[in-house]
Amino acid sequence: MLFGERGQRMKRVSRRVKISHLITAGFMGLVAAPFLFLVFYNLHSFTRQANEQLLQDGNYILHSMEQNINEKLDSVETIACALAYNSNLATFLSRSFNDASSFEEYSQTVRPILQSAADSASPPIQRLWIITQNRTLPNGESIIKHGSTTQIRALEEFLTENPDGGWYYSSEGIVRNSLENYLRQDFYFIHAIASPYGRRVGYVVAKVKSSALFQEFLVSQDTQRAFFLLDGENRPYMSNVVLEEGFVFPEESQFLQDRQPVLYLSALASRLPLRLGLAFSSSDRQILLESSFVAILAVLTVSVLFLLSFYYMLRVIVVRLQAYAYDMEDIAASGFSGKLEISRLYELGEIGIQFNDTLTEIHSLMREKIQQETAYKDVQLQALLLQINPHFIYNTLDMFSGKLALNGEYEIADYMGDFAQMLRYNTARPGMFLSLGEEVEYTRNYVNLQRCRYGSSIVLRVHVPLALLGVQVLRLLLQPVVENAFIHGFAQLPPEARREVVITARAQRGFLILRVRDNGQGIPPEQARRMNEAFASPSPVLKEEKRKGSIGLENINQRLQLFYAGQGRIFLRGAPGGHTSVFLIFKN
Numbered sequence: 001m002l003f004g005e006r007g008q009r010m011k012r013v014s015r016r017v018k019i020s021h022l023i024t025a026g027f028m029g030l031v032a033a034p035f036l037f038l039v040f041y042n043l044h045s046f047t048r049q050a051n052e053q054l055l056q057d058g059n060y061i062l063h064s065m066e067q068n069i070n071e072k073l074d075s076v077e078t079i080a081c082a083l084a085y086n087s088n089l090a091t092f093l094s095r096s097f098n099d100a101s102s103f104e105e106y107s108q109t110v111r112p113i114l115q116s117a118a119d120s121a122s123p124p125i126q127r128l129w130i131i132t133q134n135r136t137l138p139n140g141e142s143i144i145k146h147g148s149t150t151q152i153r154a155l156e157e158f159l160t161e162n163p164d165g166g167w168y169y170s171s172e173g174i175v176r177n178s179l180e181n182y183l184r185q186d187f188y189f190i191h192a193i194a195s196p197y198g199r200r201v202g203y204v205v206a207k208v209k210s211s212a213l214f215q216e217f218l219v220s221q222d223t224q225r226a227f228f229l230l231d232g233e234n235r236p237y238m239s240n241v242v243l244e245e246g247f248v249f250p251e252e253s254q255f256l257q258d259r260q261p262v263l264y265l266s267a268l269a270s271r272l273p274l275r276l277g278l279a280f281s282s283s284d285r286q287i288l289l290e291s292s293f294v295a296i297l298a299v300l301t302v303s304v305l306f307l308l309s310f311y312y313m314l315r316v317i318v319v320r321l322q323a324y325a326y327d328m329e330d331i332a333a334s335g336f337s338g339k340l341e342i343s344r345l346y347e348l349g350e351i352g353i354q355f356n357d358t359l360t361e362i363h364s365l366m367r368e369k370i371q372q373e374t375a376y377k378d379v380q381l382q383a384l385l386l387q388i389n390p391h392f393i394y395n396t397l398d399m400f401s402g403k404l405a406l407n408g409e410y411e412i413a414d415y416m417g418d419f420a421q422m423l424r425y426n427t428a429r430p431g432m433f434l435s436l437g438e439e440v441e442y443t444r445n446y447v448n449l450q451r452c453r454y455g456s457s458i459v460l461r462v463h464v465p466l467a468l469l470g471v472q473v474l475r476l477l478l479q480p481v482v483e484n485a486f487i488h489g490f491a492q493l494p495p496e497a498r499r500e501v502v503i504t505a506r507a508q509r510g511f512l513i514l515r516v517r518d519n520g521q522g523i524p525p526e527q528a529r530r531m532n533e534a535f536a537s538p539s540p541v542l543k544e545e546k547r548k549g550s551i552g553l554e555n556i557n558q559r560l561q562l563f564y565a566g567q568g569r570i571f572l573r574g575a576p577g578g579h580t581s582v583f584l585i586f587k588n
Helices: 002-016 019-084 087-094 100-120 150-161 179-184 210-218 283-333 347-386 388-406 410-427 436-457 478-489 525-536 542-548 553-563
Strands: 125-132 144-146 165-169 186-194 200-209 225-230 236-239 254-257 261-268 275-281 433-435 458-463 472-474 499-508 511-518 568-574 580-587
Touching: 019 100, 019 125, 019 186, 019 200, 019 210, 019 261, 019 275, 019 283, 087 100, 087 125, 087 186, 087 200, 100 125, 125 186, 150 165, 150 186, 179 210, 186 210, 200 210, 210 225, 210 236, 283 347, 410 436, 433 436, 436 458, 436 472, 436 478, 436 499, 472 553, 478 499, 478 511, 478 553, 478 580, 525 553, 525 568, 553 568, 553 580
Parallel strands: 125 144, 458 499
Antiparallel strands: 125 200, 165 186, 186 200, 225 236, 225 275, 254 261, 261 275, 433 472, 499 511, 511 580, 568 580
């Protein structure tokens, strides 16, 4: 019961669903929803692309900064290494000099090398000197310093950990948020000097101011980018922006939101004991996103206009179809009177024209139907009136037959009874079909009536299997053929001549074959051929036969063709002065 109620409810809901609802749902599901999904997907793709582009630009800037710094470091290291690997200098530093020749050798051989190096130490190198433990050389002479001097003591811890040298920096003297202090910071490049025997005899030290390495970044007026020098824990040594207390540079490749998105990138300096950091506002990203959003919004607006236009066209079609539906309901309710108002909207006009043509056909069929029903009622009335006369006639014939039998006129009484039976066969039995046995019996009655004229010269033989007596056949098939034999076959025979009629029936390959054979005057072969051709394509001769007052072979052939859908016909066979056989062939 519950399932039935639910099913009825669903049916009511489905009846309330209109084509406009389906089109709207299809529009939203198949057009609008995928389009919105595509818009949001494109917006997300543009955002991701903008982030990737911004990250790529940031890495490029950071790489350019690192490359710029490395070029300056290369020039420093080239000069320092040229001194460190000078064999004359290494040999000189490895010996002790206590006589006058040592100073002479120093002045003539080594000093030009040192002076040349000092003279070439242009920016970024601020100062260049040699650290040596050979105290036989004068301390402070040219660029030579003893390892125990105060200026060198700050490097001793670094040299202890890095005997071969490298880049050194100390952040102890940094004043936070002081650009001037940042630019005064010192960086040192130290390289060991080895004797020809592999013994370390001193160090080449190049002093470089931070301003020479980083000034173009620390003094940058670009408010969109910030430059950082960071330690191993991402704490900034110096920057070109004012830093808050406790500021720690975020993880690399991160976007942080404050008032506006900021991208933080960092890279390890391959030679300096620090990291390079870069932070810049993603206003470019915002501009790109805004441009992308404007472009998407423009595309969305145009697309929405197209979609709305498309939807409007669908609505126009649906409204026209609904108007057609309402008009059709009104026309049907009014008995199919009136015409549908034609809309010239594309194929909808064709629908209206076809519907009006159909209405015209319906009106024509209705008029024909009314005429047929009127004629049928008239025929029924006539048939009811005519039934009175046949009943009166064969009742009267029965009365006469009984009276004749009482008077001893038994033969005439039998003839009268056969005639009454034939009347009942024609008038009292409804329908177009009856059994083959009844058709044979009706034919017997007709032959008995003919004995009234020809007497005992008439012989009727019937060979019909019992299995075929119940087969339904068209009425008035055999009697007209037998009547035709008496009219045409026996008419010229002398009164005492034997008149024989043989009726046979057999079933073959789904067809029933009835044969009526007489021994009359026969039929010429040429006439039989012409009649068979006419039966194969019968011509309408029914009216002519009616005028003759009998039902002829053509009538039977037409009825066989009509009621058995072209699978029934008559076939003649005979010879002059011999016999005539009429075959009735039709679908069983």
